[in-house]
Amino acid sequence: MDLTEEQVLAMAPDESSRKAGKDLGKAAKWVSKGFSEAALWGECQGSGSKPYQTQVDISDMAFRCSCPSRKFPCKHGIGLLLYYAREKASFTRQEQPAWVTEWIGKRAEKAEKKVQQSAEAKPVDEAAQTKRQEARHRKVTDGLEELVRWAKDLVRNGIISLPDKGADMCDNMAKRMVDAQASGLAGILREMAEIGYYSDGWQHSFMDQLLRLYLAAKAYGQLDRLEPGLQQDIRTLIGYSQSQDELKAQTGITDTWLVLGKQSTEDDRLITERYWLYGLTTRRPALVLQFTIRHQPSVQLMPAPGSCIQAELVYYPSAAPLRALIKTQQPAPANPAFRGYADWTGVVTAQSQVSSQFPLYNDQVYTIAALTPVQRNGQWWLRDEQQQEMQLRPDFRSLWKLLALSGGQPLPMAVIGRETLYEPIGVWYGQGYKVL
Numbered sequence: 001m002d003l004t005e006e007q008v009l010a011m012a013p014d015e016s017s018r019k020a021g022k023d024l025g026k027a028a029k030w031v032s033k034g035f036s037e038a039a040l041w042g043e044c045q046g047s048g049s050k051p052y053q054t055q056v057d058i059s060d061m062a063f064r065c066s067c068p069s070r071k072f073p074c075k076h077g078i079g080l081l082l083y084y085a086r087e088k089a090s091f092t093r094q095e096q097p098a099w100v101t102e103w104i105g106k107r108a109e110k111a112e113k114k115v116q117q118s119a120e121a122k123p124v125d126e127a128a129q130t131k132r133q134e135a136r137h138r139k140v141t142d143g144l145e146e147l148v149r150w151a152k153d154l155v156r157n158g159i160i161s162l163p164d165k166g167a168d169m170c171d172n173m174a175k176r177m178v179d180a181q182a183s184g185l186a187g188i189l190r191e192m193a194e195i196g197y198y199s200d201g202w203q204h205s206f207m208d209q210l211l212r213l214y215l216a217a218k219a220y221g222q223l224d225r226l227e228p229g230l231q232q233d234i235r236t237l238i239g240y241s242q243s244q245d246e247l248k249a250q251t252g253i254t255d256t257w258l259v260l261g262k263q264s265t266e267d268d269r270l271i272t273e274r275y276w277l278y279g280l281t282t283r284r285p286a287l288v289l290q291f292t293i294r295h296q297p298s299v300q301l302m303p304a305p306g307s308c309i310q311a312e313l314v315y316y317p318s319a320a321p322l323r324a325l326i327k328t329q330q331p332a333p334a335n336p337a338f339r340g341y342a343d344w345t346g347v348v349t350a351q352s353q354v355s356s357q358f359p360l361y362n363d364q365v366y367t368i369a370a371l372t373p374v375q376r377n378g379q380w381w382l383r384d385e386q387q388q389e390m391q392l393r394p395d396f397r398s399l400w401k402l403l404a405l406s407g408g409q410p411l412p413m414a415v416i417g418r419e420t421l422y423e424p425i426g427v428w429y430g431q432g433y434k435v436l
Contacts, residue, residue, distance in 0.1 A: 003084070003331065004331070006306065006307065007307055008078060009021070009082070011061075012078050013071045017071055023079070024044060024083070025081075025083045026083065027090065030042045031044070033080070033090075034092060034094045036093060038096070038104050039056060039057055040080065041055040041080075042055075042083070052065055052076050054067075055103060056081060062107065139180050140238060143179065143182050151210055155210075159206060163202075170189045184236065184237050185213060185239065189213070190267075195209075212237075215360060216234060216237045229320075229321075229357075230319040232317040232318060233319055237360060242316055252312040253313050253314075255282045255284075257278065257309050258280060258335065259275060259276070259304065259305050259306060259308070260277065260414040261275075261426050261436070262435075270291060271293070274288075275287070276414070277324075278340075278365070280339060285366075286313055286315070286324040287323045288324055290302055302326075306426070306435045307334070308332040310332040311328060313326055322364065340366065340367025341368050341369065343385060343386045344384050344386070346368075347390075351364065363418055365415070366414070367414050368412065372384075372406065372409065373406060379391060380392040382424070390417075390420055390421070390422050391420055392422065392423070393422065396423050396424070398436040402424055405429050406427070411429060
């Protein structure tokens with residue numbers, strides 16, 4: 001097992017655990033330690049008379065510790081892994097203590113029972129399943145008909161007075177979409193409610209989202225006339241889920257993937273993490289999503305931004321595949337050599353191709369050879385070597401870090417966005433890739 005300090009620290013649930021874990025990643029803090037093919041363990045001396053027993057199942061990065069912390073992993077788990085990453089040679093392979101063997105055994109037994117239960121699961125009642133699907137289809141259809149009427153009324157009455165109506169107009173329809181089991185469209189409506197209606201250009205943002213809702217609603221009524229990939233795109237946009245077990249049964253694409261960056265958002269304790277990846281051989285982008293509840297453990301260990309992994313990815317069905325799940329992964333040596341488009345012309349061409357396949361596409365990720373941040377008319381832009389410019393998103397938070405790295409000179413960049421607005425998430429600088 002090879003881990004970098006950055007990968008270990010990326011597992012910390014919050015900043016305080018990360019800081020405490022750094023302090024515990026030292027030999028002086030541990031009274032015993034060891035590892036086997038299945039586990040890594042150690043005893044950390046705390047304030048009590050007995051040391052805390054910390055253990056890691058290295059097959060799937062599961063943690064356990066005898067400390068009272070409810071965080072996952074706790075600071076002792078972070079500290080133990082950090083100690084291992086820093087001084088791997090000081091850990092010796094040895095027989096597992098009883099407290100480790102017991103835990104690993106219970107985990108193996110639980111996994112075996114789960115497989116057995118899955119094999120013995122009752123056959124699917126296809127008639128009942130079909131009935132549930134038809135009932136949901138009717139609910140969604142009724143809800144979308146109401147959504148279309150709502151959208152037409154807004155346009156018919158004019159949008160100039162919308163700032164005076166407040167966010168309720170969108171919130172109420174979002175609740176209706178939840179009732180109609182169209183949670184994806186409810187999310188778009190909640191985003192519309194948060195538009196700054198007293199800022200310049202709000203009309204463009206509002207109409208862009210309103211058109212997405214209208215096109216999605218109309219397309220759902222004609223699914224049987226669409227290509228299979230586009231059908232799945234529309235269903236996903238509406239709020240239908242895709243079985244990950246079915247996806248994992250498929251053969252994926254194996255490559256060395258550079259983790260270009262990570263974005264996190266939180267809505268009512270639900271944390272959504274977006275990992276943007278780039279295949280160094282296939283030159284394919286990928287978006288991996290992970291959903292967790294605050295203060296609850298992550299389902300899967302995700303790679304640290306800026307690192308490389310050797311992984312098999314399975315793409316979700318789509319007319320323009322981007323979202324994927326990681327089927328298998330292992331750390332890979334860093335390979336920061338730049339690969340990507342020469343200028344914005346290549347990006348526009350690629351985006352036109354995606355748009356022709358899926359007009360309702362979301363943000364995409366691109367790597368571009370040489371971009372320079374420039375300021376013009378009080379706004380920042382990203383200029384390529386052909387003097388072509390795209391606007392930097394006004395809410396971009398790492399502008400000064402970007403300016404410090406570039407020093408006014410062009411740098412290869414990874415950016416996310418669509419149409420005319422983009423946000424850098426990393427640059428190739430010196431001998432490596434730097435996450436912004």
